[in-house]
Amino acid sequence: MPLTSPYRFAVAMFAEDGTSLGTVAAKRDWGPVHEWTRFRFQRRGQLSLDGDGSASVLPVWETTLGEPYCRGYRIQIEQPGRVPLCSDFPNTHFRDAASTVASVFVEQKKLREGEYYSYLVVAQPAPVQPESPGGLRVCNASPPVPARNASLNIFLTASTACGTIDDSDMPVFVSPQVLEEAAAQTRAHEGTETGGILIGKLWRDLAVAEIFAQVTAAVPAEHSIGNHVKLTFTPQTWTAANAALQLRNRDEILLGYWHSHPVRTWCKGRSCSLDAQKSCRFAKDFFSADDEDVLRAAFPAPWCFAIVANDTAFTDLTFSMFGNREGITTPRGFFVLREG
Ligand SMILES: [Zn+2]
Structure with missing residues (x-):
């Protein structure tokens, strides 16, 4: 089941006094959360054991700030002719990504070692990639659940x-x-x-x-x-x-x-x-x-x-x-x- 990512997620970092430190792309491996979501619906009997629909990772917009600020993200699994199956996840899942960015900022002396920082998660539409003939399609070939x-x-x-x-x-x-x-x-x-x-x-x-x-x-x-x-x-x-x-x-x-x-x-x-x-x-x-x-x-x-x-x-x-x-x-x- 392929997982598409029509948005790019990033963390906007702030120092202890609220100064903006910059916005850096958040690198996450979506594989484990995608697999977990699919299996969750298979466990509940809402997705067949060989369910092989396409899925995407989408932003869940912050209620008051709105786009591009996120209060979390969603894994959405398509089912032809039926309502898609969704699971929402919190911004805390970006904590490791933020911590990696923070250590780079410490190296660049933008942040002091041990200094408190905060982050917001933002998402922007990803540029549409032209499909190159013969190019590799990222595909998650999940085996059926035995x-x-x-x-x-x-x-x-x-x-x-x-x-x-x-x-x-x-x-x-x-x-x-x-x-x-x-x-x-x-x-x-x-x-x-x-x-x-x-x-x-x-x-x-x-x-x-x-x-x-x-x-x-x-x-x-x-x-x-x-x-x-x-x-x-x-x-x-x-x-x-x-x-x-x-x-x-x-x-x-x-x-x-x-x-x-x-x-x-x-x-x-x-x-x-x-x-x-x-x-x-x-x-x-x-x-x-x-x-x-x-x-x-x-x-x-x-x-x-x-x-x-x-x-x-x-x-x-x-x-x-x-x-x-x-x-x-x-x-x-x-x-x-x-x-x-
Ligand atoms: Zn061990």
């Missing part, structure tokens, strides 16, 4: 929530064996990052209009290269995961990956006290830029997610899950199925 029918309620009654469940997230159910194996593998590799590829199924409950995922197994990334700060999947890891899918022959798909964070080793290296570790930002719900790169590159589907095993010195191993919420990788809750 979901089978099942009852969400049966899964809910057979599981326990872990972390904070947000109703806007696709429910994810994890088999307890997967977490037990991940815990054992983490302990066996104490001090270095280890991990694996999560496989399972996508289910759809037509009665409640929801799609949910079930993690049935994890393929250990035996060929991965792990040191204490980073885990890299090698081509052999992917071969092993695909071989496992074929061998199991249960119509499973790749759902994401898990890896460990040897927080106890990180903290030891920085001589953090046990008490300090308890409030350490790495101890729980920490997802690094490298982790994000792996998720985006290897598991770009909007239903994919990552699990992190937090190995700290002050408590038993805990698990955090991260997924695409409104196009942004966010810590999220999940369900652990009960044995049997």
